[in-house]
Amino acid sequence: MTSTPEWVSVPNMTLPTVWMATPEGLVSVDLIAVELAMNGRRKGWTLSPDEARYAARVMLDKGISYSLISTRVGASTATLRAWFPGEIRPTAAHLAREGDRTLSDAACGTVRGYRRHHRRQQTPCQPCKDANAAADLHYRKHGTYKGAPEPEQVAL
Structure with missing residues (x-):
């Protein structure tokens, strides 16, 4: 099980807001908001999808579990899997769940x-x-x- 660092910092943060080139075009990323969210201080506000994706990438590279990433950036696990195909998996093999995880239909009379x-x-x-x-x-x-x-x- 990976331990969560005390403070996750944005690499080489020199400016509070930067423009990043993506395949979709230029996007603005507020690095202060990203750093606060990565450290669990996102209360009452949300990251933009581009900021959330950037924060998730940084946290994923630092070995933080995808469930914690999902909580901190405000994106579902399905969204993380779409952003990073093949990279989202349990931290330990024994935590992997096999098969369909949907609940079975409730029986009548209950x-x-x-x-x-x-x-x-x-x-x-x-x-x-x-x-x-x-x-x-x-x-x-x-x-x-x-x-x-x-x-x-x-x-x-």
């Missing part, structure tokens, strides 16, 4: 199924309503959903 119906703007089916009612009753009695009846315990 609280998750009940919430899925609402997320899809559907009317919940009766088994989902019953499961949600049982979980709600448990919450009202105990003040927690922990220990709420499982779907098999819900009378359908």
Whole structure:
């Protein structure tokens, strides 16, 4: 696991704002904003896409994990992968996740199924309503959903 340096500085910072030539043309980069963002001091403001890409490149070259880069520059992991194809990977092999990471569809007759119906703007089916009612009753009695009846315990 790589350690995060105490302070990440922009290489050879002499001017607060510079113009950089890119394949898309000239872009302006505020190096002070970039340095503040790279060091986790981006609160209430965002970097431009060009500044974010520049900051991500500097941090990636310093060996900082892509999840921290994503948080600090305000870009998703998918955006980082598009910017740097083949360079975004876990810091250790055992952290790599195999296969599709999407959640499996929630089964009817469960609280998750009940919430899925609402997320899809559907009317919940009766088994989902019953499961949600049982979980709600448990919450009202105990003040927690922990220990709420499982779907098999819900009378359908």
